[in-house]
Amino acid sequence: MKRTILTIDDSRTMREMLKVTLASSGFTVVQAEDGQHGIEVLEGMDIEPDVIITDINMPRKDGFQFIEEVRADASRRAIPILVLTTESDAEKKQRARLAGATGWIVKPFDPTKLVDAINRVAA
């Protein structure tokens, strides 16, 4: 059975890049445009995603708020969440970690490393 990845990014470019990369690696991809949309998409899914990949800087609800909201729901605490961040952003990594992120993916991402990161955290 294909793993399902929920990707959340306000940039169409990044969403498409993630979709192409993940689909070609055999994942089913579900997309959301910001943190608020991510919550709505998550609530509408019959089966929870195997992994969530989220950007941090987004309108309406940013990545930190999204992660906190997901982790506040006990039934969703086991979903691995990876944040998209840049190498230099130690502060954002730390904040994401405190919010409940499982790990991170450094942008611009290498397709192999992206899939590796998913495999590291996916059940």
Add this chain to the structure above:
Amino acid sequence: MDAMAEIRQTFFEECAEQLAELEAGLLAIENGEADSDTVNAVFRAVHSIKGGAGAFCLDDLVHFAHVFETTLDEMRTGRLDSSEKVVKIMLRSADALADLVTAARDGGTADAERNAGLIDELKGLVALAKGEEPPAPSAPGTAGAAAADGPVYDDGMGDFDFTPVAVDLSDLMGIGGDNRFRIVFKPSPRMYAKANEANRVLRDVYALGEAKVSCNTSEVPLLTAIDPEGAYLTFTIELSTAEPEEKVREVFEFVEFDCDLSIEAIADSQDGEIEADDPDIADILARIRAAPDEEPAPEHAAEPGDKAAAEARQPEPESEPEHAKAAAQPAKAAAPSAPSAAKAEAGGDGKGAGPPRRSVSTSNASTASSISSANW
């Protein structure tokens, strides 16, 4: 048109939208009409352009956007005011960014000297916000040099001129053949609360080479005292690998702040069976006797190795917490090594001191296949 060409087209379409949003936001800031949402939107516009440009290796664009974004971040956090002078620099920077986008899209060149001057001005604003001396201006003719030297978008927020230097640690560490490490890994409840799992970390350690793992279950409490969101297991791993320590540490990068971790290189002379303190049976029996109303949990006392971990995921299989599951799996993986456990049971290191010790070590040779089929 192939997929990447389509994404590239999407990127430039999105750049046009973001540049429009950037300009509108900066004009609102100039007119004193901006709120925090506007400043955030302006920041995100530049941040998004930088992110997409990085994916297409548009280094000049990435470099300029990075410096611009860093300056906007100072405004976003309130350290840099939105005075007329500041906003003018940012409006000119927005024009320069638009030129860089056009140059990247059409294959032309941007005004490198102007951009270098603007980068200096933006850096000066960051220095001002931080109360530091403004950096020395770029030497003429060096515009774009940083980008040509390699990726620059991952340098520190306050250190724009940092250039990574490759260091061969093998010279320092004596790495050449098999490297051996003793790793002690004690997950905390925080690690499981973020959906990280000990069994996945161990799986990645196994992938580095040959690993012998011991699971210390001595902190697993009696069944009635178990916190379903607690973490009680400590793993000691003896790893032989061709990889350097850096690679071993990478395995733990997602969890290093949510566990107790030590990674030490070990010499051949330190070879030996991994030892783990198991629960003192007499102590467990005393605790049971002292708590007559509690579940005696005889299996725990009788087999403090894998049974204890198995208890951690009971009694409600339907609501089995992920972390308890993780705790159980490595212990389960250790089960096939019962003969070696028995061998080490009487004294372990031969010193004969302390409580009864028992190793539950195993190698990845016997466990890798089951882990592989379960997780990949």
